[in-house]
Amino acid sequence: MSPCKLSYKGGYLVVRKEDDTTKVHLSEITSIVLQTNQVYVSAYLLAELAKEKISFVVADEKCNPIGHYLPLYGSHNTSKRISEQVEWGEPIKKRVWQRVVKDKIMHQSRLLNVRACENEGSMLAQLVPEVRSGDTTNREAHAARIYFQALFGQGFSRDDDTPVNAALNYGYSILLSAVSREIVARGYLTQCGICHRNEFNQFNLSCDFMEPFRPIVDRLVFDNIDGDFSQHDKYLLIDMLNQSIPYRGGRYRVGSVIGLYVQDCLCALNKRLSVDEIEAFDVV
Secondary structure, eight states, X not given: OOOEEEEEETTEEEEEETTEEEEEEGGGOSXXXXXXXXXXXXXXXXXXXXHTTOEXXXXXXXXXXXXXXXXXXXXXXXXXXXXXXXXXXXHHHHHHHHHHHHHHHHHXXXXXXXTTOHHHHHHHHHHGGGOOGGGTTOHHHHHHHHHHHHHHOTXXXXXXXXXXXXXXXXXXXXXXXXXXXHHHHTTOOSSOOSXXXXXXXXXXXXXXXXXXXXXXXXXXXXXXXXXXXXXXXXXXXXXXXXXXXXXXXXXXXXXXXXXXXXXXXXXXXXXXXXXXXXXXXXXX
């Protein structure tokens, strides 16, 4: 990509190249992904992005997401929200995680069904009622083994250095950014998860809530990655948040559904909503 300068003026993101200038109003942006390190970004713009709660993802020399910029204070009552978060008890965290895992496995099952893997899809559907509080029997991992090999072929491993895995990792990074934005915008800490609790992970809670949305990335990769992971494929994954999925009897942007799902999970953790009342969505 060609070098450019990003700045802010009068509510607009201004993109300047050698022979072209483009303006986009910040109200139309939820996240920005830099796919090149040949970009100058003004501090003024970064400050305005933080005020508008717009996530900003930076790529490395291989054009893979490596850094993530979020506002320090996403809500006027952040201290209160963090106090609530610290008080979440283990029973409610386990119940919400149970619901998250059930949603994830069901979405994986549906994706397999519509991609001609009905046998494996049926196997995953049968695992959903087996998920216990806290997923103590690790149905999530069992489902993942069946799911990935059914979707991407026998012998497929998430540890392999392949274009498919590069695309999956890229898409998951975009998804993680969107979920983190919603968490921070509501005043909570991304570091304190309900299941993910790695001391070196800055996004434990984001990793928890993003799980049911991963099959959206998987679907795009399965349908479009054939051979190399191209620049066009990256654009497709970046645009994932603007695609529509079934929700509440209609079709809504993925980015909007992420915000509503995160809100439901947080309300359940604070016992302002029953876990069973977390709104279901679909991925196909």
